[in-house]
Amino acid sequence: MKTKPPRVRRVYRSNLIESKLALCGWLVLASLVLPDWVHAATPTTDEIERGRRIYQEGILPSGAPLHGMRSGKVEVKGPQAACANCHRPSGMGSVEGGIQVPPISGKFLYAQAGDMALAAMDLRGEKRMNQAHAPYTDDTLAQAIRLGINNSGRSMNPVMPHYALDKPEMQALAAYLRQLSSQWSPGATADTLHFATVIAPGISPERRKTLVDMLTLMFKQKNANTVTRSGGGRRHMVSAAEMVLGTERRWQLHVWELQGAPETWAAQLHDDYQREPVFALISGLSETTWAPVHEFCNQAQVPCLFPSVPLPPATESFYSVYFSRGVALEAGVLARYLSGQGAQKPQRVVQVYHDDWMGRGAAQALKQAVAGSGITVEDRCLPDVNPQSLQQATKNMTGAEVLMLWLRPAELALLEKLAPPSASVYFSGELTGEERGPFPVAWKKHAKLVYPYDLPGQREDNMANFRAWLTMRGLAVVDEPLQAEAFFAVNFLTDTVAGMLDNLYRDYLLETTESMLSKAEGMKSEQQARDREMLGKPHSLPTQHASTTIYPHLGLGPGQRFASKGAYIVRLGEDGKLTAESGWIVP
Amino acid sequence: MKNTLPGQTNPCPCLLGFAAVFICAALAAGLCSAAQEGGGFTRTEAVYSLPEVTLVRQDGASVSLSRELDDGHPVMVSFIFTSCAVICPMLSHLMSQVQQKLAKGGEKRHMVSISIDPEQDTPARLLEYAKKFRAGSGWQFYTGTAQTSIDVQKAFNAYRGDKDNHAPLIFMRASPGKPWVRIEGFATSDDLLHEYRRMIGQ
Numbered sequence: 001m002k003t004k005p006p007r008v009r010r011v012y013r014s015n016l017i018e019s020k021l022a023l024c025g026w027l028v029l030a031s032l033v034l035p036d037w038v039h040a041a042t043p044t045t046d047e048i049e050r051g052r053r054i055y056q057e058g059i060l061p062s063g064a065p066l067h068g069m070r071s072g073k074v075e076v077k078g079p080q081a082a083c084a085n086c087h088r089p090s091g092m093g094s095v096e097g098g099i100q101v102p103p104i105s106g107k108f109l110y111a112q113a114g115d116m117a118l119a120a121m122d123l124r125g126e127k128r129m130n131q132a133h134a135p136y137t138d139d140t141l142a143q144a145i146r147l148g149i150n151n152s153g154r155s156m157n158p159v160m161p162h163y164a165l166d167k168p169e170m171q172a173l174a175a176y177l178r179q180l181s182s183q184w185s186p187g188a189t190a191d192t193l194h195f196a197t198v199i200a201p202g203i204s205p206e207r208r209k210t211l212v213d214m215l216t217l218m219f220k221q222k223n224a225n226t227v228t229r230s231g232g233g234r235r236h237m238v239s240a241a242e243m244v245l246g247t248e249r250r251w252q253l254h255v256w257e258l259q260g261a262p263e264t265w266a267a268q269l270h271d272d273y274q275r276e277p278v279f280a281l282i283s284g285l286s287e288t289t290w291a292p293v294h295e296f297c298n299q300a301q302v303p304c305l306f307p308s309v310p311l312p313p314a315t316e317s318f319y320s321v322y323f324s325r326g327v328a329l330e331a332g333v334l335a336r337y338l339s340g341q342g343a344q345k346p347q348r349v350v351q352v353y354h355d356d357w358m359g360r361g362a363a364q365a366l367k368q369a370v371a372g373s374g375i376t377v378e379d380r381c382l383p384d385v386n387p388q389s390l391q392q393a394t395k396n397m398t399g400a401e402v403l404m405l406w407l408r409p410a411e412l413a414l415l416e417k418l419a420p421p422s423a424s425v426y427f428s429g430e431l432t433g434e435e436r437g438p439f440p441v442a443w444k445k446h447a448k449l450v451y452p453y454d455l456p457g458q459r460e461d462n463m464a465n466f467r468a469w470l471t472m473r474g475l476a477v478v479d480e481p482l483q484a485e486a487f488f489a490v491n492f493l494t495d496t497v498a499g500m501l502d503n504l505y506r507d508y509l510l511e512t513t514e515s516m517l518s519k520a521e522g523m524k525s526e527q528q529a530r531d532r533e534m535l536g537k538p539h540s541l542p543t544q545h546a547s548t549t550i551y552p553h554l555g556l557g558p559g560q561r562f563a564s565k566g567a568y569i570v571r572l573g574e575d576g577k578l579t580a581e582s583g584w585i586v587p
Numbered sequence: 588m589k590n591t592l593p594g595q596t597n598p599c600p601c602l603l604g605f606a607a608v609f610i611c612a613a614l615a616a617g618l619c620s621a622a623q624e625g626g627g628f629t630r631t632e633a634v635y636s637l638p639e640v641t642l643v644r645q646d647g648a649s650v651s652l653s654r655e656l657d658d659g660h661p662v663m664v665s666f667i668f669t670s671c672a673v674i675c676p677m678l679s680h681l682m683s684q685v686q687q688k689l690a691k692g693g694e695k696r697h698m699v700s701i702s703i704d705p706e707q708d709t710p711a712r713l714l715e716y717a718k719k720f721r722a723g724s725g726w727q728f729y730t731g732t733a734q735t736s737i738d739v740q741k742a743f744n745a746y747r748g749d750k751d752n753h754a755p756l757i758f759m760r761a762s763p764g765k766p767w768v769r770i771e772g773f774a775t776s777d778d779l780l781h782e783y784r785r786m787i788g789q
Contacts, residue, residue: 070677070680071773071775073775073776074677074680074681074684074775074776075680076676076680080676085672085673085676086672086673094672094673095751096671096672096673096674096751096752096753097673097674097747097751097752097753097754097755098754099673099674101673158773159673159674159677159773515751518749518750518751519749519751519752522748522749553733555704555706555707555750557668557670557671557704557707557750557751558670558671558672559670560670560707565706565707566706583732584732584733586705586706586709586732587709
């Protein structure tokens with residue numbers, strides 16, 4: 001589907017008057033001296049590329065590092081001086097503390113009075129939305145960049161460095177800014193935003209249905225609350241700005257189901273994308289690798305937000321955001337917990353895992369995390385997981401040792417006929433399906449879980465709205481982590497996209513995600529707690545509320561791609577009631 | 588107690604621009620060069636009651652905050668996070684310049700930077716950050732639990748609810764028991780050195 005440029009709409013009469021005055025001023029000025037940009041030829045691709053390197057990488061056309069001087073003679077150079085650090089890759093700016101770094105893409109720099117160049121700088125709402133200013137020219141832009149004087153003749157914030165760019169460098173930068181974020185990203189049209197969720201092969205029909213049902217229902221609910229430019233929908237549960245500006249869109253969900261070996265997934269994803277270029281991937285499901293999807297998103301520059309996967313690739317990419325590092329995080333938490341046991345520190349950890357991509361990944365992560373702690377790790381890798389191989393793998397252990405079982409629910413059930421060893425036994429909270437996993441009773445008594453979720457009590461409180469939503473829609477809790485993750489992913493996307501208004505650029509979606517995640521979660525959690533208080537529902541005010549998810553808190557920052565960073569060690573107990581054995585451990 | 592020095596303005600950056608322009612329009616440009624150049628800062632003095640907490644230094648050692656601060660000598664403190672794009676690089680560049688200037692004069696340096704994103708800022712990340720700003724042996728970086736970091740920020744009246752909402756702050760204290768000098772806004776390294784020397788009575 002073809003994208004259209006953002007439409008231009010005149011909004012205020014006063015702006016019209018200003019524009020006329022500005023035009024008169026321009027005619028007078030232009031008759032005196034013609035500014036650079038009047039003569040500027042259409043920029044070449046090379047010139048835009050030179051501008052891109054200055055803006056995004058802090059490299060001058062000569063290959064030398066970009067130099068900037070902040071007030072107080074603080075010099076910045078190279079990547080640290082790149083404009084994108086503060087104005088962000090999309091050029092949409094950022095907010096930090098009381099400092100607003102304004103959007104500086106061409107649409108905002110050169111906006112004429114009446115253009116709808118608006119950005120919400122901060123979801124907290126108290127920071128301005130209107131970016132209106134007199135349009136920059138290439139001359140006034142050069143003055144701002146070289147001298148820190150804006151086009152109203154005012155000194156800009158001291159955080160903005162002054163850059164001694166020469167004329168060709170300025171022209172290249174201006175050429176880059178003119179075209180930066182000037183078109184909606186693919187997948188966004190005037191009325192519709194397309195999203196896809198990717199489901200890897202090997203997922204049970206029940207899990208697949210659970211996810212697809214959740215997402216379908218949430219998209220349906222979102223659309224029922226949407227008023228688009230072509231009409232329809234109801235007017236509630238949207239932001240005031242979104243409603244006034246008419247930037248809402250209908251959302252369409254595409255389900256991309258992968259088949260066969262992971263080596264073939266890239267081609268399948270490219271085919272799916274050719275058929276329907278989506279704005280972003282949302283949620284998603286895999287019980288094995290996710291690397292081909294991660295790679296595809298990196299190559300095609302498609303955001304992938306919050307898939308439910310057990311072991312995301314360790315190499316961070318700008319385009320993929322995960323709940324956590326999955327079992328690699330659990331391995332790190334276990335290693336940190338065990339090595340901090342002082343006199344009780346075990347000498348040996350035996351880890352049992354299925355010889356598949358996930359099992360090997362988890363085992364390798366534990367081995368790496370334990371290295372240097374004085375604990376030895378013995379791998380017992382099972383080509384087939386059955387009662388016999390499990391019995392073989394769990395024997396010959398003493399009470400002072402640790403047995404880590406990287407088992408999934410179906411494999412847990414095979415422990416039924418085996419007696420637990422005298423060693424301390426640990427399981428992965430994520431892989432087993434947390435405390436609701438099918439643990440045999442005899443094992444429950446001894447089992448400890450590495451538990452990446454919030455503890456009971458606080459968790460119920462945080463997720464009261466989620467559970468009420470399921471009840472209202474007649475849905476049962478069948479896989480709470482998966483359902484809660486999908487619920488969060490779509491809700492967060494709804495809020496984030498609403499805040500983006502008409503600035504539908506994929507990199508801006510990621511920038512907004514990284515800067516707003518913890519703020520938005522904190523605000524929402526507190527609001528929900530207050531709502532429960534008003535309705536007389538159980539709540540835990542006045543304790544601090546930071547989450548509406550299964551995780552204690554989620555947070556990102558520039559370049560951060562794993563939102564939850566720790567886990568607890570919990571004891572399962574015969575009655576299935578969890579007892580925390582540790583505080584929140586961040587490896 | 589709040590002292591206002593010549594050239595200082597309200598630290599709120601959005602007001603700063605207006606204030607600077609207004610003053611400049613009224614006065615000869617030379618009179619307000621400090622306000623434009625330094626961006627302005629406020630200096631206040633306060634006594635803070637610091638919590639007894641354990642932090643983790645960039646070398647991985649678990650240490651007591653009070654013991655790390657109270658070595659009997661002047662100390663300078665900042666709050667940072669390593670993925671911060673706007674305020675922290677500026678503060679850390681300033682600290683780095685102050686460090687170099689003190690080193691030139693052969694003065695003892697004791698600087699402390701505490702993470703406000705401690706779950707992300709592992710000791711390894713702090714070490715990398717320290718290298719980026721050429722931190723010498725007198726400048727240490729600390730992380731800890733999320734709650735510990737919040738407790739310390741609250742004790743310094745520096746907690747703003749979220750790391751992205753933080754303010755540019757540098758604290759300095761002549762010795763244990765003395766009040767803290769709180770610099771809020773964007774000072775230059777010369778401003779900081781001036782305040783430092785004034786504080787230690789040089």
